Amino acid sequence: MQTQIKKPPLERAASKNAHPNLTRKYPPYGKKLDDLRRRGLVPAMRVIVTTDWKIGGAFPRIIITDDTPVTCLQFNYLNGLHVEVVHYDHDNHILESLITEILSIQPATLSAFNMDAVKQDKPAFKLIFSKSVMEGTND
Amino acid sequence: MIDPYAAIEATPEQQSAYAEQSTKPYKIRF
Numbered sequence: 001m002q003t004q005i006k007k008p009p010l011e012r013a014a015s016k017n018a019h020p021n022l023t024r025k026y027p028p029y030g031k032k033l034d035d036l037r038r039r040g041l042v043p044a045m046r047v048i049v050t051t052d053w054k055i056g057g058a059f060p061r062i063i064i065t066d067d068t069p070v071t072c073l074q075f076n077y078l079n080g081l082h083v084e085v086v087h088y089d090h091d092n093h094i095l096e097s098l099i100t101e102i103l104s105i106q107p108a109t110l111s112a113f114n115m116d117a118v119k120q121d122k123p124a125f126k127l128i129f130s131k132s133v134m135e136g137t138n139d
Numbered sequence: 140m141i142d143p144y145a146a147i148e149a150t151p152e153q154q155s156a157y158a159e160q161s162t163k164p165y166k167i168r169f
Contacts, residue, residue, distance in 0.1 A: 032144060037157050041146035060143050079160040080153040105160060 024074035028063040034077040046082035046109075049102065051091050055115070070097045075105045083107040089116040103129060 026034065036043065048056030051064045064070065083102060087095060095112070102110055110129040117124035149157070 036144065036146050037149070037161075040149050040154055042149045042153055043143075044145045044147050045143065058141065058143055076160045077157070080149075080156050106156065 023072070025068050025072055027065065027068070027073050029060070030062045030074060030077065033060060033062065034074075037077045037079075042081060046084055047078060048084055048086055049078075049098070050086040051088070051094075052086075052115075055086050064094065064098065070094050070101055073101070075102055078102055078107050079105050080108050082109045083111075085110070085112045087112065087114060089114065099128060106131075108132075 033043065033047065043060035045059050048059045048061040049064065050056050050061060053063055055061075064073070085095070085098060085102070099110065099112070107129070108131050109127070112126045112128055114122075114124045114126075
């Protein structure tokens, strides 16, 4: 008796390799923002990127969790938006790669706010990138 | 209470940049 071995279609394997985008994961609330963008909408307020679930509940936000490396997260929906990374000193190990990833998406502005610096009475706000200084003060 | 996800219409520039960004494959960093 002869058995037939079924091979996967070639075009499926090729398309899987062609889009590394598909292997990236949405951080919590990321899909919600991407759904807005797909419908031609943008959030009315700046987007908060934070590692703490207790921060930024009144803003559109995404949460960076420990379970997925920053380089495996999808951020494309932040393109052209005002983005603020709100972090603590203990997040410093991911901060550089998080900022690099978000900058590669080309936000309108990117700033960082260190919660620990506030407690220590040090400057907490840092403007990292602004496409236009006037746009950066517009929300 | 204000809806944090209240949205406004994207500008044509924002929309075209998003469309371009969404089709662009990410650089893979090791």
